[in-house]
Amino acid sequence: MIALGLALAVVSAVAINGGYALQHASASALPPLSLRQPLRSIVSLFRSGRWSFGFFAGIGGWVFYVVALRIAPLSLVQAASAGGIGVLAIGGGRLRPAERIGIGAALTGLLLLGLSLGSHPGTGRGSAAAIGAWMLVSLGAAAGAAKLVPGGAGLGTAAGVLYAAGDVGTKAAVMGGARLLFVPALLACHTLAFVCMQLAFQRGGRLSTAGLAVLWMNALPILAGTVLYAEALPDGWRGAARVAAFVFVLAGAVALSKREPPALEPVGAVA
Numbered sequence: 001m002i003a004l005g006l007a008l009a010v011v012s013a014v015a016i017n018g019g020y021a022l023q024h025a026s027a028s029a030l031p032p033l034s035l036r037q038p039l040r041s042i043v044s045l046f047r048s049g050r051w052s053f054g055f056f057a058g059i060g061g062w063v064f065y066v067v068a069l070r071i072a073p074l075s076l077v078q079a080a081s082a083g084g085i086g087v088l089a090i091g092g093g094r095l096r097p098a099e100r101i102g103i104g105a106a107l108t109g110l111l112l113l114g115l116s117l118g119s120h121p122g123t124g125r126g127s128a129a130a131i132g133a134w135m136l137v138s139l140g141a142a143a144g145a146a147k148l149v150p151g152g153a154g155l156g157t158a159a160g161v162l163y164a165a166g167d168v169g170t171k172a173a174v175m176g177g178a179r180l181l182f183v184p185a186l187l188a189c190h191t192l193a194f195v196c197m198q199l200a201f202q203r204g205g206r207l208s209t210a211g212l213a214v215l216w217m218n219a220l221p222i223l224a225g226t227v228l229y230a231e232a233l234p235d236g237w238r239g240a241a242r243v244a245a246f247v248f249v250l251a252g253a254v255a256l257s258k259r260e261p262p263a264l265e266p267v268g269a270v271a
Contacts, residue, residue: 152204
């Protein structure tokens with residue numbers, strides 16, 4: 001069943017990241033989106049057929065992701081999903097040195113994840129209080145990233161942190177019962193992440209916005225799998241490979257956070 005979960009995670013990653021690529025191409029060419037006029041901004045996005053196709057592709061990918069979470073450990077599903085960064089690199093034009101380093105690090109992490117596969121202990125239920133605290137801290141971290149990291153990278157980081165918080169809540173919610181109370185919180189995190197992502201698309205390139213978000217939204221739940229859900233590391237060299245995979249994903253995020261040249265700076269600003 002775990003192998004099926006990982007396969008679904010890969011399908012999800014292709015759909016979600018392909019959707020991001022289409023959304024970025026469309027949103028970056030639109031007039032500036034405004035938080036003061038949310039309805040007009042949403043309408044302008046959905047009027048673009050390319051953006052709409054990308055949006056619904058992402059929704060479909062998220063459905064596969066939820067199923068994957070139901071049958072496989074959170075840390076493995078997220079690490080497999082990190083390979084979606086390769087989808088964002090396809091057709092994105094010539095890559096900057098930092099982007100090549102970031103993508104290389106992320107794909108190296110995915111390879112190490114594959115090498116670490118073996119027998120897997122089951123995932124735990126986790127403490128509801130600890131999960132809730134993780135999500136609250138993530139909100140603060142996202143606000144800080146949006147303020148402190150310049151350009152689209154800051155908003156992309158904020159989106160990734162918020163999507164990660166939503167995914168941590170999703171893992172709790174799919175366990176059913178009282179954990180369904182996490183549904184409103186995870187939906188709020190995903191909604192805020194969506195807003196940050198669309199604003200980021202107008203302020204930076206595909207990899208420094210969506211790519212950076214993808215790495216954070218995968219790296220943080222990998223950590224949460226161990227910290228919150230008691231997903232123990234494999235023994236021996238497989239455990240070392242799993243840790244190294246996380247380190248490489250994190251290094252990729254740092255590389256993609258590097259500020260873009262002035263020529264690639266924002267096409268619009270929030271009113």
